[in-house]
Amino acid sequence: MPVTTYVDAIREAMIEEMRRDPRVFLIGEDVGSYGGAFKTSAGMIDEFGPGRVIDTPISEVAIVGAASGAALMGMRPIAEMQFIDFITCAYDMLVNFTATSRYRVGSSCPIVVRGPAGGGTHGGPFHSLNPEAMFMNRPGIKIVAPGTAYDAKGLLKAAIRDDDPVLFIEHKFLYRRIKEDLPSEDYVVPIGKANVRRTGKDITIITWGAMIYVADDAAADLANDGVSAEVIDLRSIIPFDEEAILNSVAKTNRVIILHEAPLTGGAGAEFAARIAEKAFDYLDAPVKRVAALDVPTPYSPPLEAAALPDKARVLAAARELLRY
Amino acid sequence: MPVTTYVDAIREAMIEEMRRDPRVFLIGEDVGSYGGAFKTSAGMIDEFGPGRVIDTPISEVAIVGAASGAALMGMRPIAEMQFIDFITCAYDMLVNFTATSRYRVGSSCPIVVRGPAGGGTHGGPFHSLNPEAMFMNRPGIKIVAPGTAYDAKGLLKAAIRDDDPVLFIEHKFLYRRIKEDLPSEDYVVPIGKANVRRTGKDITIITWGAMIYVADDAAADLANDGVSAEVIDLRSIIPFDEEAILNSVAKTNRVIILHEAPLTGGAGAEFAARIAEKAFDYLDAPVKRVAALDVPTPYSPPLEAAALPDKARVLAAARELLRY
Amino acid sequence: MTELSLETHGLTRENLLAIDYFLRLTRTLEERLVALFRQAKVIGGLYRSLGQEGESVAAAYALDYKQGDVVQPLIRNMGSILVAGAKPSDIIKQYMAKADSPTRGRELNIHFGHPDRDGFIGQISMLGDMIPVMAGITLAGRMQKRNLVGMAFIGDGASSTGAFYEGMNFATVQRLPLVVILENNGYAYSTPTAKQSAVKTLADKAHAFGCASEVVDGNDVLATYAAAKRAVDRARAGEGVTLIEAKTFRIKGHAEHDNQAYVPSALIEEWSAKDPVVRFEKALVDAGLAATSDFDAIQARVRSEVDTATDEAERSPMPRPEEAALGLFAGDGYWGKG
Amino acid sequence: MTELSLETHGLTRENLLAIDYFLRLTRTLEERLVALFRQAKVIGGLYRSLGQEGESVAAAYALDYKQGDVVQPLIRNMGSILVAGAKPSDIIKQYMAKADSPTRGRELNIHFGHPDRDGFIGQISMLGDMIPVMAGITLAGRMQKRNLVGMAFIGDGASSTGAFYEGMNFATVQRLPLVVILENNGYAYSTPTAKQSAVKTLADKAHAFGCASEVVDGNDVLATYAAAKRAVDRARAGEGVTLIEAKTFRIKGHAEHDNQAYVPSALIEEWSAKDPVVRFEKALVDAGLAATSDFDAIQARVRSEVDTATDEAERSPMPRPEEAALGLFAGDGYWGKG
Numbered sequence A, B: 001m002p003v004t005t006y007v008d009a010i011r012e013a014m015i016e017e018m019r020r021d022p023r024v025f026l027i028g029e030d031v032g033s034y035g036g037a038f039k040t041s042a043g044m045i046d047e048f049g050p051g052r053v054i055d056t057p058i059s060e061v062a063i064v065g066a067a068s069g070a071a072l073m074g075m076r077p078i079a080e081m082q083f084i085d086f087i088t089c090a091y092d093m094l095v096n097f098t099a100t101s102r103y104r105v106g107s108s109c110p111i112v113v114r115g116p117a118g119g120g121t122h123g124g125p126f127h128s129l130n131p132e133a134m135f136m137n138r139p140g141i142k143i144v145a146p147g148t149a150y151d152a153k154g155l156l157k158a159a160i161r162d163d164d165p166v167l168f169i170e171h172k173f174l175y176r177r178i179k180e181d182l183p184s185e186d187y188v189v190p191i192g193k194a195n196v197r198r199t200g201k202d203i204t205i206i207t208w209g210a211m212i213y214v215a216d217d218a219a220a221d222l223a224n225d226g227v228s229a230e231v232i233d234l235r236s237i238i239p240f241d242e243e244a245i246l247n248s249v250a251k252t253n254r255v256i257i258l259h260e261a262p263l264t265g266g267a268g269a270e271f272a273a274r275i276a277e278k279a280f281d282y283l284d285a286p287v288k289r290v291a292a293l294d295v296p297t298p299y300s301p302p303l304e305a306a307a308l309p310d311k312a313r314v315l316a317a318a319r320e321l322l323r324y
Numbered sequence C, D: 001m002t003e004l005s006l007e008t009h010g011l012t013r014e015n016l017l018a019i020d021y022f023l024r025l026t027r028t029l030e031e032r033l034v035a036l037f038r039q040a041k042v043i044g045g046l047y048r049s050l051g052q053e054g055e056s057v058a059a060a061y062a063l064d065y066k067q068g069d070v071v072q073p074l075i076r077n078m079g080s081i082l083v084a085g086a087k088p089s090d091i092i093k094q095y096m097a098k099a100d101s102p103t104r105g106r107e108l109n110i111h112f113g114h115p116d117r118d119g120f121i122g123q124i125s126m127l128g129d130m131i132p133v134m135a136g137i138t139l140a141g142r143m144q145k146r147n148l149v150g151m152a153f154i155g156d157g158a159s160s161t162g163a164f165y166e167g168m169n170f171a172t173v174q175r176l177p178l179v180v181i182l183e184n185n186g187y188a189y190s191t192p193t194a195k196q197s198a199v200k201t202l203a204d205k206a207h208a209f210g211c212a213s214e215v216v217d218g219n220d221v222l223a224t225y226a227a228a229k230r231a232v233d234r235a236r237a238g239e240g241v242t243l244i245e246a247k248t249f250r251i252k253g254h255a256e257h258d259n260q261a262y263v264p265s266a267l268i269e270e271w272s273a274k275d276p277v278v279r280f281e282k283a284l285v286d287a288g289l290a291a292t293s294d295f296d297a298i299q300a301r302v303r304s305e306v307d308t309a310t311d312e313a314e315r316s317p318m319p320r321p322e323e324a325a326l327g328l329f330a331g332d333g334y335w336g337k338g
């Protein structure tokens, strides 16, 4: 089993799916001979040619729109955003056309939109976005956000094979920092299933994306204090694994939701609201969210670090809940 | 005191502000001699001329972008979306450029984006949007959603005078259905302040926009059953009146959040999450949300009615909480 | 106005009468919808194509639906999807929001159709968005080696959108088999074309992409057909995108509720005199290709078809409320497989 | 390549040496930033304008900042904001993300500047978006009767965006005083212009708007100045928008991390030989308008200014973490009043 980085896991998923299924193709800016701004598609044009690895003009509406049109015709397009921030430029197309196609007119529109997201790389306000919440209230698009190489590969395959549109959120901070032994055989990670990274009984930390490592670290610290924390990697945001969330809260009775996007209106609000409704009787303490400040991600490292959530804030929240 | 419709309240607010302040102008599609698709700006071009009531091409990015550029230069633009659904086409401009201008570079960018929102008029998937949640996780834009003619006028004036960008969500179902006696003198309704429409002690219904009338009706029915419901019209979504919410929950110990947008990822999730964190000790029952189904708004009246929340669902939720 | 050409561009008498049938079907069906609208049986708005039926029908007639060609109408191009095979009963059911309408009551008017199964695809309301989508449809056709051609309609107003621009640019640079009919009908809602764009001729927008272009009298059925056919042939031959500006006029307001007080009545009179159906039929008669009795027979057929369709639609039930929650994702099987 | 014109378009010797100063300042400052980047003192990416300094400086020199004119650079137009009055120390502080940089560490590189206070406005990353914003800035100028002119830079790649199109169309139909410099430097990241657009000449995009247009050799400083000046004069006279395509070349990769293996080295050699600074100075010398010693003096001044600016920037503190929460809305007063 070779050691695979998170970014290569994504590349391998695309390559294997394109080999398996002639309907799959990649479309985006600089994805061809350049192999993508992060080299996610390095070498793919050599194997599949410019007809299936399509370099486009700087036109996100055209990328998402053309992918959607092709999907209606039975293709399985993967549309790359050079940074996921630029999906805002095709927001209309994705939420209005693509996401509603099945519900409105019964037409399956299975595209995958993927691209580098997240902060911690001093990318500044326009290269650090965590986009999930922007799409949660516009029904019809699934949203996944893997934190491991294993999940990145398995979820991307699941997304490509899914009959509905999927927003695949890659965390660029993890691209080359995460390396794992991956199975050599084909596998998928089902969309909508959480992964319990660490079992515990005193408190639950629900998170996803790059924050799973912050949760791990916090859980390790808590363990040193004799507190047993459960860490749930949600992996899928829409649909999300409500059962896994509620089961864990029923067990630990205390819960922190941790995400990298700003607090207000973040995806964590939905999970907190579900818990407050459906696990009310199990709660021994308030539902806590740890998230970024309600600001665009600032560029300067001390500001960025202050804006994004970190272990210290998770620990502080945990201790508050445990004292409760 | 003349009786004023909700739509005329909006028109009057614009006219009075344009008389008061030469920096204020209106820009949008068909706002000029046609007076707007809903006649919201009827007659304004006659008073202010085409230099201050500007008809544009069908170009939402240009409308929001030009308004933003003018705002940076000290103007106070009001940008009309013919339907608020079309703000999705300028989503990038609004969340990336306009909303972040102050935080990123210290430049005040005070535009008002306004337009008809909401369902109940058989407008189908693209003319029924409740857009608030789409913007809540992208910091820098205030969001208001008046449900009365008084608030429509007072909040629009406050929005125009505000030094930051404001998304002003008008409910088109109310345009001509709501008529009120309005004060003849100038007034503003402060952004960020809720209005307690009805005081009660057994249960709180938090809502806004057209749903305030559904809440009123439900509260009246509950009163017949001897239940005293408090109805809070939030009016402002960002910033929102957390104090009013928490005070009410502290008093009633039971809370329903009612909104017209789909449930998942809706603005109600944020309010539920705040309550679950900050009013935990006061809650005698789960936090309930009543909202639209997680689907695009369907066109056919029976489907639309089933998708949108109504009094029956509010009452069912209330009774469930009261039995708790 | 030049006289209608008698050159029929390879169309047989049968073809010409078929075109006349679609023209009359369009007009009659719209008139029926107006009647239903006045009876409050049409839910939502009604948008007429009176005076523009010519270009909708003629352009769409240049496609080969057996070959898999796809037409994408806007609101005023009902005629084009009738040519592609849409059933009048389906259209009425859509307007009436019935349970057995193609979209089962979820979508309005002619927002329906699957490009592969039906040969046409309904628009979404966000103007301009269908151009990139049609680029993708034709891209898929090429990948699938189906040699199909796509035709998209777009209004003078909608041609101001960024989506139109991005889609045209992408399609042109990819040499996709796409024909775009830019309908210049003088107005976008209340906004005259001169406030929409400072170009003299909207066809000049083609220069921004480097695609082929043509200007045609959209009220001249045969000229419009010929221009569309040339463009379709070019597209099918791998020569890429053509932008055709069809000059026409919106005789009715933006929608039934709009009395179009902003349109000078002289303009309406001028263009009413150029009615494309009247002109087309006169040309056929003058050329000895058809007689009034042919049109009477067509009209009788059209009326009876529209009557039957109306009856069917009126009898259809409204959707059951329980269905509102279904069919968002594939998982619940609401739309069947695929 | 034609020889540089000796016609100086009304520029005095003083003006010409000022232009040379800005050219050398741009290049030297960028070289300093490369050094700081290698020392890991620049946070984030570094994007060079080597070989393109000519058009940035010359075009921006055609504006009148006292009149309130506003220039809007993209990443490769640092030269333009230096002309408008940006301080080298501010630029270095921006790159180093310092507390006393103009954006107090919130924004990167040349994303700063207030159109009214500074005469320039930094872009946001979403390409194309600044064109509608500049339309609004010039619209406000007109409303305020200030007779100011706006100048926006846009890349060949960015000219594929819908935002560019909507902004240009709106500005043209409104006859706004806007000059747009479309820098065709051969590539958008790795994508050559031919994959970006099928037009022969990007200036042809003007035909989609009906605005004036011109093509200029962007490596010819005086020709670029002249074209820009003509456009600025037209704009100031109320004659509306001009789109100027400046043909140039990106000598370095997209950013420091890009070795641009995709660019044929012959192209780099060809264009390196057309270095705009070398050509400009040679022309001045040939015309007897300046001597090498003038340039040496300018270079000495530039170096010392860049040294001083670097020292100042290096001494500046990083922002305090507590500030991250501040300044989103006016209410907290973080940015002072207004």
Ligand SMILES: Cc1ncc(C[n+]2csc(CCOP(=O)(O)OP(=O)(O)O)c2C)c(N)n1
Residues within 6 Å of the ligand: B029, B058, B059, B060, B082, B086, B089, C076, C125, C126, C127, C128, C154, C155, C156, C157, C158, C159, C161, C185, C187, C188, C189, C250, C254
């Ligand atoms: C992006 C977008 N903005 C605004 C609208 C509202 N709208 C619907 S139709 C219309 C006018 C369309 O004019 P045109 O494209 O010329 O088509 P016509 O109605 O003349 O056939 C407008 C502004 C819309 N549908 N989409």
Ligand SMILES: Cc1ncc(C[n+]2csc(CCOP(=O)(O)OP(=O)(O)O)c2C)c(N)n1
Residues within 6 Å of the ligand: A029, A058, A059, A060, A082, A086, A089, D076, D125, D126, D127, D128, D154, D155, D156, D157, D158, D159, D161, D185, D187, D188, D189, D250, D254
């Ligand atoms: C809307 C958008 N999409 C993608 C990007 C990512 N991106 C940054 S620079 C660049 C290439 C720009 O090329 P061009 O406009 O020609 O400018 P140049 O770099 O050549 O100066 C791309 C694709 C972006 N910034 N904005």
Ligand SMILES: [Mg+2]
Residues within 6 Å of the ligand: C155, C156, C157, C183, C184, C185, C186, C187, C188, C189
């Ligand atoms: Mg029109």
Ligand SMILES: [Mg+2]
Residues within 6 Å of the ligand: D155, D156, D157, D183, D184, D185, D186, D187, D188, D189
């Ligand atoms: Mg370039």
